[in-house]
Amino acid sequence: MTSVLKISDLHVSVGETPILNGVNMEIRQGEVHALMGPNGSGKSTLAYALAGHPNYNVTAGSIEIDGVNVTAMEADERARLGMFLAFQYPVVIPGVKVADFLRHAVSNVRNPERKEGEGLIGMREFRKEIRERMTELGMDHEFARRYLNDGFSGGEKKRMEILQLAMLQPRFAILDETDSGLDSDAVRVVSEGLAKLAGPLMGVLIITHHKRLLEFNPPQFTHVMLGGRIVEIGDAALAHDLHANGYATVRARHPEAENTKAEAAAVAS
Ligand SMILES: Nc1ncnc2c1ncn2[C@@H]1O[C@H](COP(=O)(O)OP(=O)(O)O)[C@@H](O)[C@H]1O
Numbered sequence: 001m002t003s004v005l006k007i008s009d010l011h012v013s014v015g016e017t018p019i020l021n022g023v024n025m026e027i028r029q030g031e032v033h034a035l036m037g038p039n040g041s042g043k044s045t046l047a048y049a050l051a052g053h054p055n056y057n058v059t060a061g062s063i064e065i066d067g068v069n070v071t072a073m074e075a076d077e078r079a080r081l082g083m084f085l086a087f088q089y090p091v092v093i094p095g096v097k098v099a100d101f102l103r104h105a106v107s108n109v110r111n112p113e114r115k116e117g118e119g120l121i122g123m124r125e126f127r128k129e130i131r132e133r134m135t136e137l138g139m140d141h142e143f144a145r146r147y148l149n150d151g152f153s154g155g156e157k158k159r160m161e162i163l164q165l166a167m168l169q170p171r172f173a174i175l176d177e178t179d180s181g182l183d184s185d186a187v188r189v190v191s192e193g194l195a196k197l198a199g200p201l202m203g204v205l206i207i208t209h210h211k212r213l214l215e216f217n218p219p220q221f222t223h224v225m226l227g228g229r230i231v232e233i234g235d236a237a238l239a240h241d242l243h244a245n246g247y248a249t250v251r252a253r254h255p256e257a258e259n260t261k262a263e264a265a266a267v268a269s
């Protein structure tokens, strides 16, 4: 069975401020979707709401995985159902090595009933697996012995993200790649890594303006967000057009989209 992530009429507020005003989207395993839109249109808000970040309140609508409503679930429960959000700014966890972190994350996802301190995937099995994945991705095995995110360069943070994807094999991967702060090494790591990993079992939502990322991972669907709503859906050609020409024409086609947001903000204040 092909898994489906279904977002229906999703309204999300941060504090009292409505940010998303009815988002609809359906992502199947094996599909690559791009989400584009000008700064402040609500793309990251959607990513956080999907992942179950506690600061993002769903006020209406739903998020379902294979018909199971996950809207009220905690982030880790969603992760166990196959949802993965790559973090833009991963935290530094003092004294935790990449391999230890991944061993816990993999154990949580594969063994949902496990309690802290038990049910960890066996060390030998895990080591073998992580080495294989790192070899496939062309990564230096030393990387697994580094302390998590401690002094990581942009490219290394992205290696971490891709290695996490490879180990967790989520059904739905959401990659929110901000344009600022990604150097060309980092863009290459994500572009090539994702192209290797995204297969028939992974549904991918890429949030980006990076041409290269989408060239390596051509989206079957491009969604354009404006004022907290998806205003247009197209294919890879739409992504190309937005890269080349920006959002002026999209804005002109949907003059109402950003007003709604201003009105909503005015009502809230
Ligand atoms: N944690 C937050 N606190 C307050 N406002 C927020 C927060 N997150 C997002 N917003 C607001 O929501 C709107 C959409 O932001 P965001 O989802 O980050 O857009 P994008 O990722 O498309 O640039 C912006 O107006 C932003 O200021």
Ligand SMILES: [Mg+2]
Binding pocket: 043, 044, 045, 178
């Ligand atoms: Mg963003």
